[in-house]
Amino acid sequence: MLPNIIHISKVEWMKIKQYPAWWILIGIVALTYPATIVAAHSFYANATEGTSDARMLAKMILGNPFSFPNTWHTIAYFSSFFILLPAILVIMLITNEFQYKTHRQNVIDGWSRTQFITGKLIDVFIITLWVTLIYFLVALYFGATNSDGNWYDAWTEIHYVGLFFIQTFSQLTIAFLLGFLLKRAFMAMAFLVFYYIVIENILVELARKKLNDWGRFLPFEVSDRMIPAPGFFSRMSTDMKKTYELSHEKIPEHTFLTLGITFAIWLICFRIFSRKDL
Numbered sequence: 001m002l003p004n005i006i007h008i009s010k011v012e013w014m015k016i017k018q019y020p021a022w023w024i025l026i027g028i029v030a031l032t033y034p035a036t037i038v039a040a041h042s043f044y045a046n047a048t049e050g051t052s053d054a055r056m057l058a059k060m061i062l063g064n065p066f067s068f069p070n071t072w073h074t075i076a077y078f079s080s081f082f083i084l085l086p087a088i089l090v091i092m093l094i095t096n097e098f099q100y101k102t103h104r105q106n107v108i109d110g111w112s113r114t115q116f117i118t119g120k121l122i123d124v125f126i127i128t129l130w131v132t133l134i135y136f137l138v139a140l141y142f143g144a145t146n147s148d149g150n151w152y153d154a155w156t157e158i159h160y161v162g163l164f165f166i167q168t169f170s171q172l173t174i175a176f177l178l179g180f181l182l183k184r185a186f187m188a189m190a191f192l193v194f195y196y197i198v199i200e201n202i203l204v205e206l207a208r209k210k211l212n213d214w215g216r217f218l219p220f221e222v223s224d225r226m227i228p229a230p231g232f233f234s235r236m237s238t239d240m241k242k243t244y245e246l247s248h249e250k251i252p253e254h255t256f257l258t259l260g261i262t263f264a265i266w267l268i269c270f271r272i273f274s275r276k277d278l
Helices: 001-018 020-048 053-062 071-084 084-099 101-108 112-148 159-182 186-208 220-226 231-235 236-249 252-277
Strands: none
Touching: 001 112, 020 053, 020 071, 020 084, 020 112, 071 112, 071 159, 071 220, 071 231, 084 101, 084 112, 084 159, 084 186, 101 112, 112 159, 159 186, 159 220, 159 252, 186 220, 220 252
């Protein structure tokens, strides 16, 4: 099994390393995630530094969400807003297979259909690992530079690294499914962006107000709720505190649902490709 996975990984690497877009998007992701956190930290610093009453009050309410152990949660939350960037990369990788018919060539060369989809699963896993590594390093850096050498509880919220990995892998899996079904990069990207930014947000809000919050089961929302808003939001009102506490209680449920949805999507992809006409 392991030699087969290694062989598939080598073949996948030979294919993707020739795509200029791969390197461009990998670079953009590597720059965008840290830049986003730098901007968020700058906003926090501007709001809390100084001796005015307003800034001292802001610091009292917010604490320091970028210090240990809060950094793991805070940066996971803000990083999750930019899943569209690696999602575009995933869509390009699968749609290029259909555009250039390399999926057919792989099968002609002796690959089974299962091996082909396994190769795509490995691609998504590697991209997820890359994104998670960037998040980990950024969170570690901001935690180290904002904690004044106090690391005694630095790792108490390290589980957010795992949650971020699962969330990212799940949402990139959805992007893969769109590219796999639509087979056209532009169509898949347009649908993903429109659904992710517009449709699902509207459905979630409608469901929150009128349908007992069933929108929590929608494909992106279910994994988004694995990483609720950071704790400083809960200090702004009693209602927000209750929402924060409830959202934390629901993390195991949403993690289980996310894993189930992700497994189901890959199972569907394996089944469809095993039966479709190349």
